[in-house]
Amino acid sequence: MSKRTGQVGEVERRFLPLEAAELRLTPAGAEGEPERIRGWFAIHERWSPVYGDFRERIARGFFRPALEALADVRALWNHNPDFVLGRTKSGTLLLEEREEGDVSGLWGEIDPPAAGVLRELAIEPMRRGDVTGASFAFTVAEDAWEEGEGGIWQRTLVRIGELLEVSPVTFPFYPETALALRSREAWRAGHPEPEAAPSGPDAARKLRQLRAALEVVAG
Numbered sequence: 001m002s003k004r005t006g007q008v009g010e011v012e013r014r015f016l017p018l019e020a021a022e023l024r025l026t027p028a029g030a031e032g033e034p035e036r037i038r039g040w041f042a043i044h045e046r047w048s049p050v051y052g053d054f055r056e057r058i059a060r061g062f063f064r065p066a067l068e069a070l071a072d073v074r075a076l077w078n079h080n081p082d083f084v085l086g087r088t089k090s091g092t093l094l095l096e097e098r099e100e101g102d103v104s105g106l107w108g109e110i111d112p113p114a115a116g117v118l119r120e121l122a123i124e125p126m127r128r129g130d131v132t133g134a135s136f137a138f139t140v141a142e143d144a145w146e147e148g149e150g151g152i153w154q155r156t157l158v159r160i161g162e163l164l165e166v167s168p169v170t171f172p173f174y175p176e177t178a179l180a181l182r183s184r185e186a187w188r189a190g191h192p193e194p195e196a197a198p199s200g201p202d203a204a205r206k207l208r209q210l211r212a213a214l215e216v217v218a219g
Contacts, residue, residue: 010139010140011137011138011139011164012137012138012139012140013079013135013136013137013138014042014058014135014136014138015133015134015135015169016040016041016042016043016133016134016135022039022132022133022134023037023038023039023040023126023131023132023133023134023168024037024038024039024126024132025037025038025123025126025127026038034111035111035112035123036109036110036111036112037075037085037108037109037110037112037126037168038107038108038109038110039107039108039134040103040105040106040107040108040134041095041105041106041107041108041134041135041136041166042058042062042063042105042106042134042136043058043103043104043105044057044058044059044060044062044097044104044105045057045058045059045060045104046058047154050152053151053152053153054152054153054154054155055152055153055154055155056154056155056156056157057154057155057156057157058105058156058157059156059157059158059159060097060104061097061159062157062158062159062160063095063097063106063160063163064097064160065141065159065160066138066160066162066163067095067096067097067163070088071088071162071163072087072088072089073087073088073093073095073163073164073165073166074086074087074088074093074164074165074166075087075092075093075108075110075165075166075167075168076165076166076167077118077121077122077167077168078167078168078169078170079135079137079165079167079169083117083118083121083122085110085112085113085118085122085168086110086111086112091111092110092111092112093108093109093110093111093166094108094109095107095108095163095166106136106166108166110168122168126168131168131169131170132168133168133169133170133171134166134167134168134169135166135167135168135169136163136164136165136166136167137163137164137165137166137167138160138161138162138163138164139160139161139162139164140157140159140160140161141158141159141160141161142158142159143155143156143157143158144156144158
């Protein structure tokens with residue numbers, strides 16, 4: 001597996017498959033604990049489905065550079081910047097790399113607005129269980145590619161560039177594969193395949209000439 005620097009400035013989005021985990025709205029506690037949106041926004045070391053001819057996974061520690069840098073990350077509703085549910089800088093969004101049992105990844109807790117249009121737009125559908133999908137937007141500082149069985153290319157996201165936002169989403173699916181494919185082509189451009197050894201009559205003639213030259217030198 002070879003590593004490379006990611007496409008600087010290329011924003012990608014990933015949607016957590018529903019079978020991996022779901023976001024949940026937890027009700028306010030009896031002792032004054034606020035109502036919160038909790039769950040996984042990304043899972044480590046779990047292969048995505050195959051899309052075309054590639055799949056990918058997130059390495060453990062992928063998010064660490066952004067979290068250690070105290071990145072100012074927003075929680076948006078369906079990636080819409082007009083609808084802000086929380087923000088790390090204000091303390092209404094908490095993000096961490098967490099491990100629970102056999103699952104590890106990016107865990108988040110959102111303290112959503114107590115009033116306003118988002119109550120009807122986002123919170124009520126989540127309370128009813130109508131919306132449970134999770135997604136995040138990011139750039140890549142380092143990724144790695146290798147060709148697996150059946151010609152399926154495998155991408156590992158090694159180190160994040162920026163973590164821009166996380167979102168509860170209505171439809172969790174896996175779009176924007178073009179960015180990943182551009183990353184693969186850039187990697188392949190920097191790792192050309194070795195030229196095949198010559199074959200056929202010309203190769204045989206060159207081999208005979210080389211042997212004759214060696215016999216002269218030895219004699």
